[in-house]
Amino acid sequence: MAMTITEKILAKAAGKKEVKPGENIWLNVDTLMTHDVCGPPTFQIWQREFGEQAKIWDKEKLVVFPDHYIFTGDKHANRNVSLLQQFATQHNLPNYYDVGTERYKGVCHIALAEEGFNLPGTVLFGTDSHTCTSGAFGLFSTGVGNTDAAFILGTGKIWEKVPESMKFTFHGQMPKYLTAKDLILQILGDITTDGATYRAMEFDGEAVFSLSMNERMTLTNMAIEAGGMNGIIAADEVTQEYVKRRTNRSFEIFTSDPAAKYHSKYEYNVAQMEPVVAKPHSPDNRDTVRNVAGSKITKGYIGSCTGGKISDFKMACEILLNKTVKVPTFVVPGSTEVAALLETETYKGISLKEILLKAGCSLTKSSCAACLGGPADTIGRSVDHDIVVSTTNRNFPGRMGSKKSEVYLASAYTVAASAVNGVITDPRDFL
Amino acid sequence: MKNRIEGKAYVLGDNIDTDQIIPAEHLVYSLSDEEESKKYGQFALSSVPLEQAGLPDGGIPFIKGDNHLSEFSIMIGGSNFGCGSSREHAPFALQKAGVKIVIAESYARIFYRNAVDGGFVIPYECTGKLKQEICTGDLLEIDVDRNILKNNTSGKEYHLKPLGDVLPIVEAGGIFEYARKTGMIES
Incomplete structure (x- = not known):
């Protein structure tokens, strides 16, 4: 059979x-x-x-x-x-x-x-x-x-x-x-x-x-x-x-x-596809980044099992080199190995860690961190009416902390581009 | 397993995920300590947006104040009940709050398994959209042998889907009891 x-x-x-x-x-x-x-x-x-x-x-x-x-x-x-x-x-x-x-x-x-x-x-x-x-x-x-x-x-x-x-x-x-x-x-x-x-x-x-x-x-x-x-x-x-x-x-x-x-x-034919997000409050609430471009955000987040791998930080750094983020942006390496790689891997001769820090991102220690909210003192946890654009996996009500917050799920490219502009941004504007 | 279960209905919508059932910040409490584990009842369904809590009107908290027991013991849900994380704390929290049965249009796999294998609540599937037929607070009665739900407030009766393959595990009270009964593990 x-x-x-x-x-x-x-x-x-x-x-x-x-x-x-x-x-x-x-x-x-x-x-x-x-x-x-x-x-x-x-x-x-x-x-x-x-x-x-x-x-x-x-x-x-x-x-x-x-x-x-x-x-x-x-x-x-x-x-x-x-x-x-x-x-x-x-x-x-x-x-x-x-x-x-x-x-x-x-x-x-x-x-x-x-x-x-x-x-x-x-x-x-x-x-x-x-x-x-x-x-x-x-x-x-x-x-x-x-x-x-x-x-x-x-x-x-x-x-x-x-x-x-x-x-x-x-x-x-x-x-x-x-x-x-x-x-x-x-x-x-x-x-x-x-x-x-x-x-x-x-x-x-x-x-x-x-x-x-x-x-x-x-x-x-x-x-x-x-x-x-x-x-x-x-x-x-x-x-x-x-x-x-x-x-x-x-x-x-x-x-x-x-x-x-x-x-x-x-x-699917990938040549015909474009960057997308999942809008609040469900991972299936898909829209093109183009359609929601310009929407307000208050935080960026790059981390988790979904979007905290070295490949995600490389993408972010391609956009963040010589730029500064306009909203607080949290960077959480998925593992200690990824954290170590941030120091040795480079983009245009500069270490990823240096690019992230110079762009104004907050770099934290490896763990699941604020992807699922976590205890009140978790770094990057959403508060009040935060609007987060995040490389994580879920945007259910209250998932990243505050029940009043909203979460857009996106690729590391889209999160980095959005963090630089302070509003949701199509990464093709930078690439 | 009791063959007749009565209680007040609490009605929710589609896609009730485990973060709404028990928010992740509460997953730190002991599940085995009798006193501490009451916290799971206290925070059960605490992340359901208030306007969607207790349908059709909403605005009805599942737990009142600092209680750990709810006045509602039969949960009516829509499709994809229990989606999201693997936390067994979710069906456990419902059980601690006094829920005996969940009746939903469909379930996420891990929640369903956890409910059955841990013996926390009985996850029945309904045919049609019960969440539009039943109001929060209605007095319900379930005949487990015949898979029939009676709404004593409206007088209407509904057929529930038989539990099928998982019935022996539900009847035994969980996977360990089932495995002992069938000789898979020593009693």
Whole structure:
């Protein structure tokens, strides 16, 4: 039977020759990821349910990144990080990346890639909805809650309903001004926030395979914003080169059969696409940047698992070189590795860090930070009637802090151009 | 699982996301400490814009003042209920506030799984747009065996979609209870 890449990977993890959409199957999990918000309750449920005999099914397969509420005085948030530390020490966890040490990484989805846990052909679950990001490496990855994670922690298994797949093919050569963020916001506008509920979103086409791994991760990252179970891009030479540079762990490459069945197929020609935003208050509230150009903003924000990668800061710097921002603009590297790269990577001979600081941006430490609001003292958190233009993933009411604030989601190009003008600006004016 | 559940309706619109159900700044409280976890009830649905809270008229807070329990125990939602983050704190917050059942046109996958696998609330799907038929405060009665919803305020009856594949997990009270019952893990 012809199968999609998602079906093939799930069949392998279920120990079956083939699986069909709608079928409930039990999967053997290759990697479980958790962080400071969901780790402590996950470990608590695991202890409660498995009791004195509770055993972690495979310590090598558990990865823990504190990343959400790190640089805060909030005592409850700090307690969660302490609980992770205690658990990691007690169980001698090999893959714990502690705050305040050289191992500290930052945002889990970027860290998973950098630390070599995104292995093509495997099944990865995480206690975070943006776990779908890892699918950029040709693996099945999806988010679960604490109870499901605790079940995996003790058994290495979880049930899942095989999803139908939707295919999004991008033809043509990417124009300079177009980014993966524009592609995924375009899709969201077309299919809406529940257009892919319980389905796999498969990305294909020469434009997709021309993207760097960082940009591919932006595409799969926002599959959840359409309700998708997973986002996936088949692994190619670019993927293998990235993975081999990061790890010696083994992996297997799967691709969709030409005759595989899809729920639906969407085709785009990137040459005809233009920069877009998602207007307040939903990621599917798409409009062209051109149409909303001139709209007032009070803040710019470049960061998060979606838009805090080195590729995003490179784009921002192309626009910010020798310019100054007119609104407070916050720059949050997605990981400590990205933060280090800001000092060594250059644009026109000047380090990205210098370009950002000279432009007047506020550079902060790596974490999820204000993408999801966070504790009251989180840097960059929206206040009162703020209007933020941001490279993040969600603009629901109250998402970045204040319930009265508004958030425009956009690419790093669009955020940088808008920050320079103090109003929403089409990046083509600068590029 | 009780086979008959009664309560007052609280009606919401489409795309009620997890940030509206329980804002991220509150995710720091313990879920296991009995006293501290009441905070989740207290802040349940606290980010729903007031004009959209308690339809059709709106302006009805789900939680009054500093309470952690709501007078409403049956949630009526539109499409894509629980979209957004994976936070299990969302169905947990509804349960802590006293919600027993959510009836929506459709759900986001992770919220649905969390509600079922954690045994927090029963996520029923309705046919048609119940949010336009039912008013916040209506007295509802659900016959779980027959999948029938009765609105005792209007006298109307509605069929709910059967729980299907997840029924055994809902009946067991969650994924761990289900796994013990079926011998997947030791009891």
